[in-house]
Amino acid sequence: MLIVADENIPLVDSFFDDFGEIRRVSGRHMGPDDVREADVLLVRSVTKVGRELLEGSRVRFVGTTTIGTDHIDLEWLEPAGIRFASAPGCNANSVAEYVLSVVSVYAEKQGLEDWTELTVGIVGAGNVGGELSHKLERLGFEVRLCDPPRAEREGDEGPEFVSLEQALACDVVTLHTPLTRDEEHATYHMIGADQLAGLTGEQLLINAGRGEVIDTQALADRLDAPNAPLVALDVWEQEPRIDPGLVDRVWIATPHIAGYSLEGKVKGTEMIYQALSGFLGLPVRKKSGQFLPEPALSKVAFTGAAEEDRAICVALRACYDPRGDDGRLRAAMKGNAEERALAFDRLRRNYPVRRECSSLNVQLKGTSKSLQDSFRAVGFKLKI
Ligand SMILES: NC(=O)C1=CN([C@@H]2O[C@H](COP(=O)(O)OP(=O)(O)OC[C@H]3O[C@@H](n4cnc5c(N)ncnc54)[C@H](O)[C@@H]3O)[C@@H](O)[C@H]2O)C=CC1
Ligand SMILES: O=C(O)C(=O)[C@H](O)COP(=O)(O)O
Numbered sequence: 348m349l350i351v352a353d354e355n356i357p358l359v360d361s362f363f364d365d366f367g368e369i370r371r372v373s374g375r376h377m378g379p380d381d382v383r384e385a386d387v388l389l390v391r392s393v394t395k396v397g398r399e400l401l402e403g404s405r406v407r408f409v410g411t412t413t414i415g416t417d418h419i420d421l422e423w424l425e426p427a428g429i430r431f432a433s434a435p436g437c438n439a440n441s442v443a444e445y446v447l448s449v450v451s452v453y454a455e456k457q458g459l460e461d462w463t464e465l466t467v468g469i470v471g472a473g474n475v476g477g478e479l480s481h482k483l484e485r486l487g488f489e490v491r492l493c494d495p496p497r498a499e500r501e502g503d504e505g506p507e508f509v510s511l512e513q514a515l516a517c518d519v520v521t522l523h524t525p526l527t528r529d530e531e532h533a534t535y536h537m538i539g540a541d542q543l544a545g546l547t548g549e550q551l552l553i554n555a556g557r558g559e560v561i562d563t564q565a566l567a568d569r570l571d572a573p574n575a576p577l578v579a580l581d582v583w584e585q586e587p588r589i590d591p592g593l594v595d596r597v598w599i600a601t602p603h604i605a606g607y608s609l610e611g612k613v614k615g616t617e618m619i620y621q622a623l624s625g626f627l628g629l630p631v632r633k634k635s636g637q638f639l640p641e642p643a644l645s646k647v648a649f650t651g652a653a654e655e656d657r658a659i660c661v662a663l664r665a666c667y668d669p670r671g672d673d674g675r676l677r678a679a680m681k682g683n684a685e686e687r688a689l690a691f692d693r694l695r696r697n698y699p700v701r702r703e704c705s706s707l708n709v710q711l712k713g714t715s716k717s718l719q720d721s722f723r724a725v726g727f728k729l730k731i
Contacts, residue, residue: 349405351385353377353394355696356412357612361638362620363389366627375587375692382406389619390418393586393692397423408626412615414438414474414606417526417557432622436474438611440703440726442555443479445605446521447725448667449579451660452599453519453551456577462656463487468514471524471534471556472497472506479521485724486659491517495532515542519551526557536562543569546576551598555605558583563590570596579669581605587691591680601672602679602694608667608703613639642706651713658714659721666704 348367352359353374363369372381374394382388382400387408390396396409397420410432411419424431454462467483469476472494480490493514497505514520524534538552539562546552546569554561563584569575570593579599583589586603594600606612617635624631644665649658672694679690709727711719722729 348386349384350387350389351377351382352389353391355391356389356616357609358616358635358638359389362616362633363623365632366623366629379404387623392418394418396420398427401427401429408432408623410434410619410622412437412612412619414615415525415557430626432619432626434615434618437615437618438606438608439474439478440705441608441611441701442475442523442605443482444608444663444667444704444726445555445581445601445669446479446553447482448663449553449599449669450519450551451663452668452670453577453579454656455660460656462660465518466491468493468509468517468520470494470511470514470520470522470537472508473523473525475555476521476523479523482724482726486721511537511542512545515545518549519553520546521553522556522560524556524560526559534560536560536565538562538566540565540568543576548574548576550576551579552576553579553581555581558586558589563593567593567596587688588684589687589691591687594677594680599669599673600676601669602676602691604672604695604698607695607698608701609639610635610703610706642702643700644702644707646708646710648710648712649714649718653714653718655715655718655721658718659725662707662709662722662727663704663725666707667701 350363350367350369352369352371354371355374359369374391377394379400383404385406388406390411392413392415395418406429408430409424412434414435414437416433451462454465463486466489468491469480470493472480472492480492483490491509491514492506493509493511498508527533528535537560543565577598580597581601582603613635621631647662647665675694679694680687704726705728707727708730709722710730719729719731
């Protein structure tokens with residue numbers, strides 16, 4: 348069996364070497380010649396998968412080691428008899444930690460003593476938005492969820508949902524919807540000039556869903572107008588050819604890495620390994636835990652003298668601080684459009700190992716119960 352895999356999928360050999368030959372190719376430049384002889388195709392979000400790539404090939408199984416599926420033509424795959432699997436939720440915790448860290452830096456920038464004073468509107472309350480809201484609520488934030496498809500499906504059975512307008516009135520608004528077009532509640536350019544006009548300089552807008560959910564031109568115009576909100580963008584229209592002018596205008600700019608914790612990436616590979624095993628009728632013998640290395644930073648200790656918010660933020664940012672990625676992306680926005688696109692992809696390909704908060708043992712000596720609860724809420728392992 349021939350497996351063709353994006354070269355940026357981690358641990359492909361460790362998980363898939365029992366199945367047959369593995370051929371690694373560039374996901375960004377994958378073409379019909381690369382996949383013609385393949386039985387199995389493993390991709391990430393940068394490969395468009397549909398008729399153009401697969402017609403006439405032997406491929407019978409396509410797996411994407413990502414949450415998002417907007418790069419896959421699902422309507423074409425099914426009638427073509429090609430089994431498809433994605434990795435729902437694989438890096439949801441990574442994205443939630445990214446957002447928490449951005450919010451912690453924002454609260455500090457605003458001079459807030461207590462970051463939970465901020466209200467947070469989450470647009471898209473699925474695996475990512477749900478995980479984020481769970482952490483925020485346990486930390487004591489007021490959270491408003493906007494998710495019309497869920498609201499319609501769940502009615503009185505579900506949590507309380509607000510309208511997009513109400514979510515956009517929160518101090519922090521964070522977008523976690525899939526990219527959808529031509530359907531009810533489509534998210535393409537869901538945040539346009541009208542929505543942006545209502546945001547003020549007292550607000551933070553985060554997008555860690557897909558770039559096309561915000562109308563880039565409208566955002567650039569809004570950021571040039573008075574009383575503009577601060578904006579943190581992890582995702583961009585037309586990646587990797589992103590608009591350097593927009594990078595200049597936003598407060599935090601990162602190269603689509605919110606989901607790039609090692610745990611999240613490896614979980615994506617593991618979920619597709621499980622799906623392929625099921626498709627082939629073979630037992631699942633491998634688990635991601637057996638391949639995860641010891642983290643470089645494994646312990647931190649706080650004493651009773653620690654200020655509650657500060658301690659949480661110090662620990663959070665010891666695991667992940669978005670300002671490092673922001674600085675690297677800004678430094679990469681040099682040269683012509685082609686050079687900038689290559690630099691954007693290079694930052695993603697050579698991304699440093701980032702571990703989730705659950706990899707860090709936090710020792711708390713003589714600290715309050717509420718500080719302990721806050722650490723647990725974020726997902727740290729506690730030693731008291
Ligand atoms: N920046 C990054 O690195 C990452 C980005 N993503 C993106 O985040 C998206 C969301 O991920 P998950 O939460 O795991 O997906 P999910 O499918 O679990 O949840 C998405 C939620 O959005 C809701 N939704 C759909 N249309 C909406 C609308 N118009 N308004 C409000 N809510 C709407 C859905 O009902 C669903 O509850 C993915 O589709 C992917 O595009 C995912 C992982 C990493
Ligand atoms: O899982 C998703 O959906 C994501 O957005 C991934 O984090 C994107 O990573 P790549 O597939 O673009 O490496």
